[in-house]
Amino acid sequence: MNTLFRAFTYLRWPVLIGLLCALAVLALFPELKNSSSNRTISNRPLLESLSPSDVNGWQGPISYARAVARAAPAVVNIYTRKQVSIRRHPLFDDPLFRHYFNNSDIPRQQRMQSARGSGVIVSKEGYILTNNHVINGVDEIVVALADGREARAELKGVNSKSDLAVLKIDLDNLNPIAIGSPDTTMVGDVVLAIGNAFGMGQTVTQGIVSATRRRGFNIAAFENFIQTDAAINPGNSGGALIDAHGNLLGINTANLDQGGAAGGIGFAIPVDTAIQTLNDIVEFGRVVRGWLGVEAQSLSPQLAQSFSLNSTNGVLVTHVYNDGPADKAGLRPGDVIVRINNQMVGDGRWGQQEIGESRPGDTVSIEVMRQGKVQTFEAVLAFEPITS
Template structure:
């Protein structure tokens, strides 16, 4: 059988192409009409458009910035390094006070020598008037306080006042063109929010670390009298104390205060005083030189499991009064040792932490309602808080 020539194969291909063109021409109008009809239906029926999946792009899936440089540049100029010095007596040699040694070596009048002890921390410029917030433990006992700004300027700081119960202190510096930090809202802080810690760890210079808010409203840690901490896993080390905890936009939400670790180094559990609490402290100290809080005049403690069994009550019922100050608001209201305070202003106290927060936010003259359990009897009493007597 003779082989088919190349010319025959070409003719066959041309015939096939002609057939395909005829089919496409035949289908073109029906397909176009169908697409137009579908488009018209989608435009007139918005509910049907919800059934069409939206393509996923990088623009609509990105939820966090690739960099927090803008937040840092906004907040960092307001964070300062704090250096303190205090004079401490040198330890005397034990033979100095030995009578025989003094007789032979004529050291009867050896003066007590002193040495300088230095420490470091951080602080935050709160306004253009030069008020700086830091921690009480950073400047406690200091004879000299020097503040170093991020632009290289430094100034002697004046101690305006401290509040050991919240571990906060207020300083003042006299410099021009100060950069005050923007204030955020810690009440809206959520677990999982990104935060940045800015301070001077180990004296190496201003450093920024990043983490998230791990918990809010932490109390009962035994760090301070009044506790309502923001917990974060941002690295905070010695020297960070008094520095800024800011949100992802550079707004101040807390003053870094403590870490929970026996070694003294960060392991991802750190605490900051919420800035709303710190601002109340700043305002009181600036106006009065000390913090003004309401006082009811009782000493109380948590109900231990053993005490709860002895009393036949729940351990989280409230706090038990262990003492009442004479002529205090509680004394005048008839509260006695052994009473259990279960509620304060209608809020169940539980282990007492909530009651401490109520006291921290109170002012002399505020009226407070306490629900008391005495034996099997329960009653409510109202009292007007006063200022705590000075020692």
């Protein structure tokens, strides 16, 4: 017993000193404690916490380099030039100045104004889709390809109501973009915007589809936008909005931030609308729209009350063209159109767009209020008359 006591007495100080040193080291270097616990965690498989179905579908981090490499050769930079007059100083028109200096007939000086934008090659024949506002009113259009080549572009036609334009270049070995399906695009899908942002050259931004079929922003007469948070900066207009596989979903058009900075809300015209514009311009030389053959006005609260309507949704038919689709279907002045193809017409703009996006020969369902009763008519649309 005395031997054990002496041994304890002999060892207690070294043990106590050792414990105090260990505590001091942990206090001075807390990462040693964390690294020890991390080693314990890291020894467990990362996927243990996932369900079997999650593990089977696990793909890990993803790069969009293949999608960009597939689509980027078809995205072009567009540079435009327009001759503008420099405003003459008002002093030149002053009678006293003209009397003494006799130079009132100085001609207005001209200068070239440059702008930038983007476009997308959609065919091996050299057809390019872009925005109408990119090329509207310009005198010269130059297209710069991703491979360094340049060419002057010919304007083949525009769809001003949807803010689209079709250009054509005469170059060989073009790489048209693969066309995607915006109809199957879902909110949350990853998208990439490619374009000539701020004139710096081809730039790629990434985001998701935030919404589809967006309308009512007064960006264009006909609106059916894909909304995205991928940055669409100045110069991106007319560029490509692609999916994660490099397929074209839309033509980038606008950013909601009027200050010009990326506000997280951008819009693209669905590619099916753009391709329809291209096909119409190539085949007919103009955009072909459905035509109902009526003139109408929006409902004011007073008009709505006079027709015993609870809202101002609807348009009052004021004129029906003889032998037009509406006339043949049975519509007449005084009818209030409230729905077209089961879609509310609102103040008339949505109804006009529903007709305008349809094709000649399409049958549309028109719901009207006539003498307090709801009636439905079927009309076969005709070609929109050409207006001078």
